[in-house]
Amino acid sequence: MKVKCDVCKTEYSLPSAPTGPVRCAVCGNVWNCAPQSRRGMLLMFFAAVCALLAATVFAVAVIVTSRGDNPNKKPLVAVIERVDTITADDGTTKIVVNGMVTNRSEDVYGLPDLIVVLHDANGAPISRQRFMPSATLLDAGQSVRFSHTLSGDMSGAKKVTVELLENTTGGTR
Ligand SMILES: [Zn+2]
Numbered sequence: 001m002k003v004k005c006d007v008c009k010t011e012y013s014l015p016s017a018p019t020g021p022v023r024c025a026v027c028g029n030v031w032n033c034a035p036q037s038r039r040g041m042l043l044m045f046f047a048a049v050c051a052l053l054a055a056t057v058f059a060v061a062v063i064v065t066s067r068g069d070n071p072n073k074k075p076l077v078a079v080i081e082r083v084d085t086i087t088a089d090d091g092t093t094k095i096v097v098n099g100m101v102t103n104r105s106e107d108v109y110g111l112p113d114l115i116v117v118l119h120d121a122n123g124a125p126i127s128r129q130r131f132m133p134s135a136t137l138l139d140a141g142q143s144v145r146f147s148h149t150l151s152g153d154m155s156g157a158k159k160v161t162v163e164l165l166e167n168t169t170g171g172t173r
Helices: 036-072
Strands: 002-004 011-013 021-023 030-032 076-087 093-103 114-119 125-131 143-149 159-164
Touching: 076 143, 076 159, 093 159, 114 143
Parallel strands: none
Antiparallel strands: 002 011, 021 030, 076 093, 093 143, 114 125, 114 159
16 A cells, blocks of 8 residues: 655555554654544444444343333223213203223233222212123223213212222123
């Protein structure tokens, strides 16, 4: 490989490409004659590979973590999305509870009965009403909506929650 001093224009013939700075024997000028652009591209390539590897490791870590969490969670979750108050023909007020049950597990679950609980202003339960949702089975990851009209005296009820009857076993009802 041939290199040339920029200052005194002396040419040198080197057996191979130098890996570091070169000092001119004539004028003492020190310069780096390694092919800068190629080295820069190489560095960028390695940086890209490292970033890709890091992203892969991160994705694997996230999947492993979420799988590890699953056994600690309840497979079925019931949430109330909306509570409507309707007035019936006879003038009485009724509460309609709308919500969704989601199967967060990877197994098929039988849908248990749901219990709507009315609470008073202090959060104490004053009424529990059990009802059967329309669906009977929930596939893995599936959600089903429910709507239940409460009957009876609702006076004093300030808060509504929904519970699942705790007899959920995989695949059976
Ligand atoms: Zn020189």
